[in-house]
Amino acid sequence: MADFAAQLSKEIDTLEKTICRMAGTTFNLNSPRQLGQILFDVMKICEAPKKTKTGQYTTDEQTLAALAPDHEIVQRLLEHRTASKLKSTYADALPAAIWPRTGRVHTTYNQVMTTTGRLNSQNPNLQNIPIRSERGQEIRKAFVPRSSEYRLLSADYSQIELRIIAALSREPGLLEAFRTGVDVHTATAAKVYGVFLELVTPEMRRKAKMVNYGIAYGISAFGLSQRLGIPRKEAVEIIQQYFTQFPGIRKYMDDTMAFAREHGYVQTVTGRRRYIRDISSSNNTVRSAAERNAINAPIQGSAADMIKIAMINIHRELTGRKLKTRMLLQVHDELVFDLHTAEEKEVLPMVEEKMKTAITLDVPLV
DNA sequence: GTAATCACG
């Protein structure tokens, strides 16, 4: 990890020099305000720069990525951002968080912080360790089993929220997809675009996948168009087509909102409540946000209920059978264990079984 | 203390 931090340091220094040379001035690259002024006031690389609600120039990744192809300085800035983030939040912070007494990092899980029933993790947060980028994965390599007798085991639910949507809505099309085991995003694409499964292109699947995620968030045409980088009109058509093909989902969403209006809360499969104060607000924006919360909370919250029950049952087995394997981390739909190698044949099936049977739904869990 | 940004599910 120290090597990686040093490598990042070097890279950040070089990028800083290059960027300041291109800008013709030195400034604090970590200050979004200073950066916005350099790019948009001094260099004027954009006709009509977007601003945040406080009047500053927007310099987030999405904005910079759009400008990067035409401006090398912006490309370098994005590289600088990535390197700085990895160094400050992970490469420097994690070694500093090691407890002298144990030689390990220990996070704190809170059980009563989130609105949906998820756990959260802090000091340090071990639920947002990088994985998506190649260099982010360098950080993951620092996490190792306790000794050569152990291996790390990671077990995660496959598409848990979408399966919960299928079970709660009883939508036949979605249930069918999960029961037959076809790729659910491909199946969704086939329905939305009205083609055979074999004729679904990667592009169609990508869009259908975003729709499926969007459903769990209380989809909006604007949100979908932003995520997919498509015209809002196209997003409207995709969503309309989706609800035509999966009418049970629309009914479930309508019923959930009606329940929230009547009772003032929504609930998960175990009865965990989220109160939705603004569900009848006369302000469209406020009400719409409340409606999305009402849709999302039972889905995200039921998944949280499920994995918590699994954790309890797995812990009971590990202690009851006096196993050496230890449960280390929970990352929302994933459990990580320090697996004693000799216990593999016993622990793997047990973990899988407990995760699958934590809560019984009318949809297969994988 | 707040805003902006970005890491994760």
Added chain:
DNA sequence: ACGTACGTGATTACA
């Protein structure tokens, strides 16, 4: 015309 996907935490700048 407005302003929007859900849930989090850490870091940095800045008032």
